[in-house]
Amino acid sequence: RxxxxxxxxxxxxxxxxxxxxxxxxxxxxxxxxxxxxxxxRKEPKLLMSVYSSGNEDGRFTAQLNRASQYISLLIRDxxxxxxxxxxxxxxxxxxxxxxxxxxxxxxxxx
Amino acid sequence: NAGVTQTPKFRVLKTxxxxxLLCAQDMNHEYMYWYRQDPGMGLRLIHYSVGEGTxxxxxxxxxxxxxxxxxxxxxxxLESAAPSQTSVYFCASSSVRELFFGEGSRLTVL
Numbered sequence: 145r146x147x148x149x150x151x152x153x154x155x156x157x158x159x160x161x162x163x164x165x166x167x168x169x170x171x172x173x174x175x176x177x178x179x180x181x182x183x184x185r186k187e188p189k190l191l192m193s194v195y196s197s198g199n200e201d202g203r204f205t206a207q208l209n210r211a212s213q214y215i216s217l218l219i220r221d222x223x224x225x226x227x228x229x230x231x232x233x234x235x236x237x238x239x240x241x242x243x244x245x246x247x248x249x250x251x252x253x254x
Numbered sequence: 255n256a257g258v259t260q261t262p263k264f265r266v267l268k269t270x271x272x273x274x275l276l277c278a279q280d281m282n283h284e285y286m287y288w289y290r291q292d293p294g295m296g297l298r299l300i301h302y303s304v305g306e307g308t309x310x311x312x313x314x315x316x317x318x319x320x321x322x323x324x325x326x327x328x329x330x331x332l333e334s335a336a337p338s339q340t341s342v343y344f345c346a347s348s349s350v351r352e353l354f355f356g357e358g359s360r361l362t363v364l
Contacts, residue, residue: 246296
């Protein structure tokens with residue numbers, strides 16, 4: 145079982161929709177969590193960090209639930225340009241060794 | 255700003271040939287990583303380094319070697335390439351939090 149699990153999708157939603165992704169992690173020692181975005185055949189880029197108190201950046205909201213060991217990403221008012229793969233990343237304390245989920249594909253259509 | 259630069263970007267090898275992928279970063283980061291990305295598998299860590307002169311194995315190290323003789327460079331070597339090593343390779347560097355990726359190196363082993 146991978147340390148970080150994601151539903152690969154694809155999530156196919158119309159413009160303007162709200163969509164949510166979840167990611168579960170198995171290592172309870174994991175301390176830091178992030179969401180990365182990866183466009184087709186491009187390198188991943190940081191979308192946002194995930195804090196226990198939640199984190200909001202415009203249309204994007206990320207949350208961490210340590211009790212249930214999952215993190216979430218909510219995208220409101222989806223745009224065509226949001227179409228991409230969203231990667232969940234966790235890392236344990238000590239050495240910073242990030243572990244990636246397999247990614248969730250989002251397709252936003254007109 | 256260059257950030258993280260990978261060379262070469264594309265390469266075709268025959269089984270048994272050797273090659274080296276070069277990663278260079280200009281952000282003075284301590285941490286550097288090599289990942290491979292295959293369809294449906296997400297990013298898997300091959301080797302990583304927590305500082306100049308150090309290297310460690312990741313999730314899928316077999317068939318690869320690495321060196322970090324200079325802080326800014328992290329080399330990934332394939333001594334005897336196999337078709338199973340056909341993949342997209344990403345180098346990344348980090349100061350602790352955010353990972354910065356190179357554009358990727360697409361390797362095909364025939």
